[in-house]
Amino acid sequence: MRVVLSGGGTGGHIYPALAIARECEKHYPSSAFLYIGTERGLESKLVREEGIPFESIEITGFRRKLSVENVKTVLRFLKGVSRAKQLLRDFKPDVVIGTGGYVCGPVVYAAAKLGIPTIIHEQNVIPGLTNKFLSRYVNTVAVSFEQSKPYFAKAKHVLFTGNPRATAVVEANRERGFASLGLPQDSPIVLVVGGSGGAKAINNTMVQMVPMLKRLPNVHFVYVTGQHYYEHTRKEVLKSSDGVRNHLHVLPYISNMPEVLAATTLAISRAGASSLAELTALGIPSILIPSPNVTNNHQEANARSLEQAGAAVMMTEKQLTAELLFGQIEQLLKNDGHRQTMRDRSRALGQPEAAMRVVSEIERLAGK
Template sequence: MRIVLSGGGTGGHIYPALAIGKQVMEEEPGSSILYIGSPKGLESRIVPAQGISFEAVEITGFKRKLSYDNVRTVMRFLKGVSRSKQLLRDFRPDVVVGTGGYVCGPVLYAAAKLGIPTLIHEQNAVAGLTNQFLSRYADSVAVSFEEALPQFRKSRSAVYTGNPCATNVVRADKDQGFAHLGIPSGSRIVLLVGGSRGAKAINDVMVDMAPLIGRLPDVHFVFVTGESYYEQTTSRIREILPQQMPATQQMPATLQVLPYLHHMPEVLAASSLVVGRSGASSLAEITALGIPSILIPSPNVTNNHQEANARTLADAGAAEMIAERDLNGALLFERITRIMNQSDIQSQMGTAALSLGMPNSAAMIVSELRRIIAM
């Protein structure tokens, strides 16, 4: 299979595309992959590091109000379509996949105009503007949340596949997660993470909650701050911790504060409870593993889609949701304590999460690609 992947701007668009590419290579080892992204997006660094061919197309998004910038955006879009057509003619793909972000616009539009089979993947419960626009041209739309299907009624085909990031994480070895953290296998872990770049609101609540963790002495807490917040957050935690700690001990034995987790799938697999944002890829991973969660949706995203994502899990009993405006250390620790001290609640939430998980998502999407190629 010759496949073009396109998705950019955030990891939430990039990693699902890479998961689809990985599944294609596993099922058809002789396949060829080209990734088309933005020269300034994260994909320009992440994709080449994976050994995948990368080409760039210049594009920006539309402003939500009348602006001269939108005229420039139209011109960039048209140039992007022309550039994309040339790249597609040169590569000659069997299929083109878009996973969201502005760069998908010219790439998928060009593919449709050239008669190349196309599929778009929508990660969130509330569809993004680019995918809504592209759905009228795509041969198939795959969605992560079943609730998103009605938003694509006018598309040629819409299928519920889940998020392909789920497929990667179910293969993770949780014993390696314990080993990476340097703690005994079987330890109970509460993982707090604000995303790959961190989130100030979640880091602030880590600081507020740090003096309380001694009340759960058999639970190991892992705080992942994001690299840009790490020094400030660790300094604040050290200042606020009880003064009776030994001078030589900078952090409680049951607390690790880390800037980044390079083995996130393994640590996730080892975790008993996850506290964090409700990006689509993260939710796909925790449901595939059946992990209870406390979700704090980011209020700073388009269409408030993280709250819609979180409500899907909360309504199913798989998660608890706390609005960022209500968040504080005492409230969060109370929720964590209730879940960790009541095995029946933890079990029920885990079972509900697992019922939402779709660990075969990547394979389902590749099967759909074969279907539209054969049309």
């Protein structure tokens, strides 16, 4: 199987593509891949670390108001289509898959115009502009949420798959999670994480919440600040951490997030699509604080879908205070029955077969 993957900007677009590649390898060990992204996006680092051949094009996203920059974006798009067509002719893929981000635009559009079978995968409930544009040209739109289907009314074929990231994390080793944190197995863990880059609002709230942790002396709080915020936040935490330092663990980043999640009792998290795929694949109860700084406020729609299913509690940034957040944490940790119900409902939303569903669609389109 020869597959071209494209998706960029954030891990939420990249990790699903990598999960599809790994699942494809399980069924077709001699598969060949080419990943087309941008040099500025996180994909240029993550994809190369995975050992997948990487080519780049130059492209930017549209601004949501009239701008000279949008004219330049159109020119970059046309140039990107031309470069993508050349890369596709050279590689000769069986199928081209886009997993979101504006880099997918010229790549998947070029494939469609060349008559190559195409799939796009939408991770969020509310689709992004690029996928909405591409949905008119591709063979299949794969979605992570059933609620996304009405947004693709003009697509040829819409397929519910779930998020392929779920497949990559479902068998994470919880013992390794405890060991990597240096904690005894079965220690109660509250994981606080604001996404790969961190979240200022969550960090500020966590700093204010530190003195309250004394009320839960047997619970370990694993607090991931994000690299950019780490030094400043750690200094602020130290000012008020007397009496809680043995069970407060402040980290800039976690490289083995699936394993740590597998060991987690309760997660406090943003509501990015890949994060929710991980939480539900492992059945982790959560308090979700969606980022308001995203297109179409899509994280709130993601979070509401879990809250409505009884798998999570949602709290907006406007509602967020240290007292309210700690009160929710304390309430959930002290109510084992409620937390177990959330765990069961979270796992019921998980889609561990998601990557296999995408691979099955690849097989169908490629005639394998």
